Amino acid sequence: MEQIIFYVFAAILVASSILVITVRNPVHAVLFLVLAFFTSAAVWLLLEVEFLAITLVLVYVGAVMVLFLFVVMMLDINIAVLREGFIRYLPLGIGVALIVVIEMAVAVGPKYFGLEHFAEPVRHMADYSNTKELGRILYTVYVYPFEIAAAILLVAIIAAIALTLRRRPQTKYQNVTEQVMTRRDDRLRIIKMEAEKKEG
Amino acid sequence: MLETLQAVWGSIPELLQIVLKIVVIVVPIMLSVAYLTLAERKVIGYIQVRIGPNRVGPRGLLQPIADGLKLVLKEIIVPTNANRFLFILGPIVALAPALAAWAVIPFDETLVLANVDAGLLYILAMTSLGVYGIIIAGWASNSKYAFLGALRSAAQVVSYEIAMGFALVGVLIAAGSLNLREIVLAQQGSFLHWYWLPLLPLFLVYFISGVAETNRAPFDVAEGESEIVAGFHVEYSGMTFGLFFLAEYANMILVSALVAIMFLGGWLSPFEGIPVLGEALAWVPSIFWLLAKISVFLFLFLWFRATFPRYRYDQIMRLGWKIFIPITIVWLLVVGAAVLAQIGPWFD
Numbered sequence: 001m002e003q004i005i006f007y008v009f010a011a012i013l014v015a016s017s018i019l020v021i022t023v024r025n026p027v028h029a030v031l032f033l034v035l036a037f038f039t040s041a042a043v044w045l046l047l048e049v050e051f052l053a054i055t056l057v058l059v060y061v062g063a064v065m066v067l068f069l070f071v072v073m074m075l076d077i078n079i080a081v082l083r084e085g086f087i088r089y090l091p092l093g094i095g096v097a098l099i100v101v102i103e104m105a106v107a108v109g110p111k112y113f114g115l116e117h118f119a120e121p122v123r124h125m126a127d128y129s130n131t132k133e134l135g136r137i138l139y140t141v142y143v144y145p146f147e148i149a150a151a152i153l154l155v156a157i158i159a160a161i162a163l164t165l166r167r168r169p170q171t172k173y174q175n176v177t178e179q180v181m182t183r184r185d186d187r188l189r190i191i192k193m194e195a196e197k198k199e200g
Numbered sequence: 201m202l203e204t205l206q207a208v209w210g211s212i213p214e215l216l217q218i219v220l221k222i223v224v225i226v227v228p229i230m231l232s233v234a235y236l237t238l239a240e241r242k243v244i245g246y247i248q249v250r251i252g253p254n255r256v257g258p259r260g261l262l263q264p265i266a267d268g269l270k271l272v273l274k275e276i277i278v279p280t281n282a283n284r285f286l287f288i289l290g291p292i293v294a295l296a297p298a299l300a301a302w303a304v305i306p307f308d309e310t311l312v313l314a315n316v317d318a319g320l321l322y323i324l325a326m327t328s329l330g331v332y333g334i335i336i337a338g339w340a341s342n343s344k345y346a347f348l349g350a351l352r353s354a355a356q357v358v359s360y361e362i363a364m365g366f367a368l369v370g371v372l373i374a375a376g377s378l379n380l381r382e383i384v385l386a387q388q389g390s391f392l393h394w395y396w397l398p399l400l401p402l403f404l405v406y407f408i409s410g411v412a413e414t415n416r417a418p419f420d421v422a423e424g425e426s427e428i429v430a431g432f433h434v435e436y437s438g439m440t441f442g443l444f445f446l447a448e449y450a451n452m453i454l455v456s457a458l459v460a461i462m463f464l465g466g467w468l469s470p471f472e473g474i475p476v477l478g479e480a481l482a483w484v485p486s487i488f489w490l491l492a493k494i495s496v497f498l499f500l501f502l503w504f505r506a507t508f509p510r511y512r513y514d515q516i517m518r519l520g521w522k523i524f525i526p527i528t529i530v531w532l533l534v535v536g537a538a539v540l541a542q543i544g545p546w547f548d
Contacts, residue, residue: 054321062328
């Protein structure tokens with residue numbers, strides 16, 4: 001049963017990953033990428049890593065890809081223009097792809113990641129908390145790498161926000177403080193008027 | 201009688217058992233959604249000194265059935281040049297996560313479909329998926345109004361998700377567990393032991409963000425009928441529109457249930473720990489208290505809609521990013537300190 005589920009999800013994952021780079025419409029490509037993330041989360045669930053699987057859905061599918069889709073939807077891409085240089089750049093592309101494949105084969109090949117290097121994963125009971133284990137190891141053994149990664153991300157956030165702070169002279173901004181501080185008396189004047197008598 | 205029932209239940213294959221359990225949860229939710237629409241029209245009607253629907257059936261009680269029948273029978277129109285597959289997929293993707301999230305909601309101490317260890321994370325992941333339905337619908341409609349609605353909704357949901365997530369982290373720190381059942385059990389004692397008191401700012405932020413996340417008034421700029429007609433679902437008709445409607449109301453019930461579980465002690469009785477009253481009301485089934493709490497928050501949803509004018513879009517963004525997120529971050533530190541200092545009666 002578990003094998004059938006695995007092969008179904010793996011087939012969807014491989015198919016959607018191929019479609020990400022082959023479909024013509026960029027929005028479709030992003031949606032297939034979402035599907036790929038989602039199915040890989042399902043495959044992770046089969047490995048009993050529920051924390052990482054749900055975090056993958058939460059962070060990548062729920063937040064990153066939404067913003068990505070947001071940007072891609074607003075692009076008005078002419079696909080014909082994109083295809084123009086395909087043949088011209090093909091040799092270069094194949095060269096780069098080959099280098100990447102060789103590099104990956106060296107780094108993640110059987111020498112380091114072969115099956116004989118790892119013991120078969122232990123099955124855990126239903127009350128085993130993957131989240132607790134991960135938290136324990138992250139905040140004890142790997143606390144410094146974890147903190148450094150957090151600091152680097154913080155710097156990246158600040159840099160990205162700083163980029164938006166350039167001011168252009170013709171842009172108009174809302175003065176929020178002024179808007180919030182506005183009281184009724186600033187906008188409205190209540191006057192008392194005597195009833196006018198109709199002549200004749 | 202009970203034993204034969206159990207024997208019959210045991211003889212059903214496991215897959216069918218799960219499907220039956222899902223049906224037992226989904227059917228009442230769908231019925232509540234149908235009658236929530238009637239409740240909304242009645243409540244807002246009385247708030248505005250009207251009577252509301254009272255023609256179909258006794259006192260208008262069959263109105264939702266008539267509405268549903270009308271939606272099912274209407275033609276589904278797919279706009280020209282719209283992407284047909286995604287156009288139909290949009291409403292389905294909007295509704296599915298709203299229902300899937302119910303899998304981990306505990307209705308009772310034992311009554312839960314899946315008692316998942318990382319339940320809170322699962323909820324957060326599922327509620328963050330609903331926005332895809334809106335984005336896909338807005339884009340696939342090939343209409344400018346729908347597209348604007350989808351963009352507004354996407355930005356709004358992503359912004360408020362952060363504040364919601366931080367509020368949930370507060371609950372997680374306080375309860376020390378991601379399991380929704382254990383979160384409720386950690387609040388046992390009396391209604392002063394519930395987390396609404398130590399986590400008051402997070403409670404308010406979570407509920408308001410929940411209103412924003414479901415695109416309800418006063419944060420319903422994704423629909424914004426005065427500016428962009430009906431937003432993302434302007435091109436939808438018949439049951440495809442009906443699915444969006446169902447998704448919105450199912451999400452309202454879900455947010456109300458989550459607030460009740462995380463901040464108001466879920467199925468725990470509010471009279472627990474009060475000398476005479478507590479024992480006198482101990483016979484009430486605990487699921488009743490959960491449903492009562494959910495109803496209170498659903499009423500608040502309707503009340504908001506009848507009371508507040510729609511927010512301006514930049515004000516929505518300012519509220520989410522510049523007010524809610526700082527509040528939640530500050531209160532996380534407070535909760536962390538309180539847990540470390542073991543301040544009673546919540547964290548001892």
